Amino acid sequence: MASHQRSPAIKGAKVLMVGAGGIGCELLKTLALSGFEDIHIIDMDTIEVSNLNRQFLFRQSHVGQSKAKVARDAVLRFRPHISITSYHANVKDPDFNVDFFKQFNVVLNGLDNLDARRHVNRLCLASDVPLVESGTTGFLGQVTVHVKGKTECYECQPKPTPKTYPVCTITSTPSKFVHCIVWAKDLLFAKLFGDKNQENDLNARSSNAASSSQQAEDVFERQNDEGIDEYAKRIYDHVFGYNIGVALSNEETWKNRNRPKPLYSRDVFPEEPSQQNGNMDKNCATDDPLSVSAMASLGLKNPQDIWSLLENSRIFLEALKLFFGKREKEIGNLSFDKDDQLAVEFVTAAANIRAASFGIPLHSLFEAKGIAGNIVHAVATTNAVIAGLIVIEAIKVLQRDANNYRMTYCLEHPSRKMLLMPVEPFEPNKSCYVCSETPLLLEVNTHRSKLRDFVEKIVKAKLGMNCPLIMHGPALLYEVGDDLDKDMAANYAANLEKVLSELPSPVTGGTMLTVEDLQQEFTCNINIKHREEFDEEKEPDGMLLSGWTQAPRVEKDDNKTVGNGGSSTSNASSAMPVEAEEDDDIEFVPTGKKRKVGEISKATNPNLSDVADDDVLVMLDGENLDINKKKKLQ
Amino acid sequence: MDGEELTEQETALYDRQIRVWGVDAQRRLSKAHILVSGMKGTVVEFCKNIVLAGVGSLTLVDSREVTEEALSANFLIPPDENVYSGKTLAELCCDSLKDFNPMVRVSVEKGDISSFGGDFYDRFDVVVISSCSFATKKLINEKCRKVSKRIAFYTVDCRDSCGEIYVDLQNYTYSKKKLDETDECQLQYPSFEEAVTIPWRALPKKVTKLYLAMRVIERFEEAEGRNPGEISIADLPGVLKLKKELCEAQSFNESHVPDALLERLVSDTSEFPPVCAILGGILGQEVIKAISGKGDPLKNFFFFDAIDGKGIIEDISNPNPGS
């Protein structure tokens, strides 16, 4: 291992880094120190204040600038003679195609979302370039090696789908604070400030049969002659009072549940709320719409405090008024953004008022913001450790030291004395639809589902394709591209609106479709099976994709397990990624499933002889990970 | 929840980490004073982590001048003679670290770490030393232990692709979250001298060979009057001879200290940057735990070897203290 910096494998290597965030900054630094001389780095993001606590190549003065570019400049200051090429761009851009990937000896990921990870995985497979993948959250992290034909690809094991909640839990029977957040953010906020044409379930259960949906819609519209105070209070009384009252009338719902308490502004406010008006002038100092704040006008300072019902109610009314008073132009186009102070205040207050009504504990703005924004828990130390491990694996890949590839978990609590636990990588999953050619199976009602449903819900959402092309035998049903001629484009647009069985080349039970992404150079086949009925709650897509099973793994019959012993089944994926889409690194957290560690080849490395003797079932403890906090809400 | 609140600026900057360890821990961090000595790659990594985390102050000790070797794993100093000539390693690192977080006071203390008295150490909550001789480690550990308040003491060293962290928290109480309950836990740490003089035969079974190998190297450098890391492949016969003597004196099976490992440790003593990052990260995490009183601290050695990729904790303490 001596003198790595001078190793020709490192010096001559051309490396692609994807991501210049928390892991990326650490990784670029460690690569440069380790003697790498030709590094390319892609990141589409710009620098934000909340990055500065760990993305140490960035300073306050860099806020708003390209991460990739600033990172490059910072590293060149201490290693001026190496070559770093930065791209302020999305890795999914067509420029980064297979030919682009082919010029590299290894690709190193420091990404923050499943989509981009899958995209890079496919490009690495298509261009046959090894990939070292990584992720961190809090004190936990993981590094894995993916070499085509030798180890499993990033998608060999199914990734868990984002957490979703049944509609009625959100609209009628919340039992956790997160349900109240989802209601406040995705229903109420969207209803009041978002696109009016968007479907919204806000009144789904609360409007009784007599009132038409048209009437229910009007409730949320501000009348021409309506004062803002009057309007704000009317909304408050409608959603926290009237709607709860309507819901209570359905006795069946509350047989085994605690009955919520309708809240009306006249009961919550000890006196006329108009006399409690905030001081809007405090907001006049600035023109920046993102700094308008109801907290500021009401003199509430600490985001860690849990407000009383009265305080939440004041924030609610004040925030609503501020949106109409200061940001009226944006109304109708707003979507929730965790960096929008007023939006966070409104959602926190609305969620808390609803929580109070349902007897759910209230939360601080800080906590509510974390839940609503899927904010990633991130610290510098874990990123530094993970970056070090990535470089160690990258060097092994460059030296073609395949017997010593490891995936490594960084743990919060030691397991078998280890804080850093290396595990031998798995072989490719023979039924992986990405790296093997195994077809998938899609159950769908071919008389009811449109091609558009198939494209959106399956090809894009499930298969992660960017520029899909769909074929039925020789017939082209759909394709995406800038260079389509008019007739073709019109043809495809028409196809999108047709149900599968009525396409020019009808898709029915027994059909095999070929779906291809030209950019990812990735093709897979899907066998279609017709099915009449789908369970609305469990199968909301009205389709079921399967055939993507985990390869059976030999399990040793012993009890050497650590952690939550209850779950000993081997079907679900191990090392499940927890997905959180934010501005930063997150991802896989080892959860409580077994992975078998294979035979570590002792012959090749005498130093391993003492440690490889216990062929272990490793189980990583997911108990303390607080995963719930990081789940995607919807 | 006593003490003043975090400022708005702190809340914004530390948002993501407060979500990991809480406001209370962040407040404690901002009041902690850290001393480090030996500004090589591993310590530099540690300093970066702890400055980003937002400690109260960081004091650097290292009066050496810049050499090519000192720069090899150091990202704080540009390799430009115009910048570094005439300045000590500590001064140069200080200039860069200040930039990382304007809310942390970073300063330099001139002089020799082993000449400072007890009242000097009294100013610190955490002391981290690196690139020190065996004697210096013992000496400073003892000085820290004599100060009336508890100082968390650490040593950290990286040789080639291997690394070691030693931790002394003396009598340490911390809270441990178990599901919904919080338990008070207590740990008793041995001093550095107590730990390293435990007879090898009394060590935990299957103790990592790295622990033993590091002790052999440490003794060798001490006996030969070398500076730490001042060793080469030419010394291998001497090192192997010492290993044999140490094992024989303790009736310890020599095969537990593989010659190949010792050979690796003497043939390249320069720090391997990825290992610096890993050790600096683990050490940063440990110091944050010790300051905040949250989470299981490491007791009392940590080892990493890039060859097998394992990061192992070893408890090297006398099972019956006081007997």
Ligand SMILES: [Zn+2]
């Ligand atoms: Zn695969």
